[in-house]
Amino acid sequence: MSFRAKLVLAFIPVALLPVAALAIIVREVMNDRFAAQFDDRVATEIERLQWDIDRARRDLGARIGAIGIAAAADNRFRLAAGGAGDRSYVLDYAERAMQLSGLDVLRIQDISGRVLSSGHFRNEFDQQLPVVSNLIAQTKDGSAVKMVDTPGGPWTGFSTWAARPPT
Numbered sequence: 001m002s003f004r005a006k007l008v009l010a011f012i013p014v015a016l017l018p019v020a021a022l023a024i025i026v027r028e029v030m031n032d033r034f035a036a037q038f039d040d041r042v043a044t045e046i047e048r049l050q051w052d053i054d055r056a057r058r059d060l061g062a063r064i065g066a067i068g069i070a071a072a073a074d075n076r077f078r079l080a081a082g083g084a085g086d087r088s089y090v091l092d093y094a095e096r097a098m099q100l101s102g103l104d105v106l107r108i109q110d111i112s113g114r115v116l117s118s119g120h121f122r123n124e125f126d127q128q129l130p131v132v133s134n135l136i137a138q139t140k141d142g143s144a145v146k147m148v149d150t151p152g153g154p155w156t157g158f159s160t161w162a163a164r165p166p167t
Contacts, residue, residue, distance in 0.1 A: 063101040070097070071108065081116050094119035105148050120148070 071077050077093055079085035098106035098119030106119040109129065118124035147154050 060103075063103060064106075067097045067101060067106070081110070090117050091122065091125055093117045095122065107148075 071093065074093075076085060076089055080087055080090040094106045094108050094117035096119075098104075104120065107115060107121075107124065107129075108117045109115050113128050113130060115124045115127045115129055
């Protein structure tokens, strides 16, 4: 083996050691930068989603609140819900209110849990169902994700509550 070959073999580890150290350092720095960038993107998306959920909750609460106010002010609805008026008006009330307010699901129940009107599943009337509004009202922000039975099958959606009109 020539002196030149011995010299090359001796200097290869000396030359590769700094390159390997540099590669490891660059790799760690880049991993840290990518992780920080990913964390920033995730935090931004979480904030955006939280803002969207809050906006949807406020919008949904306003819609349901308006339906509650309208039902409370509707003498024909109150009389029929109390058993002294046109029952078909109450049965169809939730469907009309659901369509006018742009809701996918709407159920109007009395204080005992009896369904007065259901816009998404008309045949739910007079059934005793859990009073969902009481459960949702106990949540921190008055909203929840709830599974609801519909004629097309179970549907999961964002729910909120509003005070029930007097019956």
